[in-house]
Amino acid sequence: MYMVLLTIDDSTKWRSVLDAWTQAGxxxxxxxxxxxxxxxxxxxxLTGDLPLMPSLADFMQEEEDRHHTLFxxxxxHEIVDKIIVATQEILGDLNLPNTGILVVLPVxxxxxxxxxxx
Numbered sequence: 881m882y883m884v885l886l887t888i889d890d891s892t893k894w895r896s897v898l899d900a901w902t903q904a905g906x907x908x909x910x911x912x913x914x915x916x917x918x919x920x921x922x923x924x925x926l927t928g929d930l931p932l933m934p935s936l937a938d939f940m941q942e943e944e945d946r947h948h949t950l951f952x953x954x955x956x957h958e959i960v961d962k963i964i965v966a967t968q969e970i971l972g973d974l975n976l977p978n979t980g981i982l983v984v985l986p987v988x989x990x991x992x993x994x995x996x997x998x
Contacts, residue, residue, distance in 0.1 A: 881987040882960050885951045886967060887914060888980045893970055894948035900966035901952060905959035909952040916947060947980075953990055960984055 884906075888894050894911060901909055954960050964982065971979045 881990055882954045882957065883951055883985045883987050884954055884960060884963055884982065885949065885985065886980055886982045887916070887947050887949045888971065889947060889978045890971070890980075891946050891948055894950065896970050897967055898950060900970055901950070901963050904962035904966045905956070906952045906954060906963060909950050912949045914947045914949040953987055953993060 884901075886897065888897060898909055898911065952963075954963065964984075967980075967982060968974055974980055974982055
C-alpha cells in the first residue's frame with residue numbers, strides 16, 4: 881500500500897488532477913487547501929509578523945494564492961505509476977518550477993479503507 885501526496889502550485893488544476901487520479905484507478909482522495917513557506921513570506925514579508933503558534937486562518941489566502949494538496953491511499957504500485965503519469969500530463973514535468981511536488985510513501989497499516997457501501 882502507498883500514499884500518494886501531491887501539492888499543486890496552480891490552484892486551477894486540482895480538479896483536473898483529481899479526475900485523472902480517479903481514471904487511473906484511485907478509489908478516493910482528500911483535497912486540502914494549503915500554502916507554502918515562500919508564499920507566506922511574500923504575503924507577510926516574514927518580518928516577524930507570523931505568530932509563534934499560527935492557526936490555519938493565519939495561512940489562508942486568496943484562492944489564487946493557495947496551493948492544493950491531494951492525497952490518496954493506493955493498494956497497487958501499477959496504479960501509483962498511472963497516477964504519476966496522469967499528474968504530469970496535466971501539470972507538466974514535476975522537476976520544473978511552479979508545477980508541484982509529488983511524493984509516494986509506503987503505508988504499513990491503514991484502517992477504515994475497506995468500507996462496504998450499505
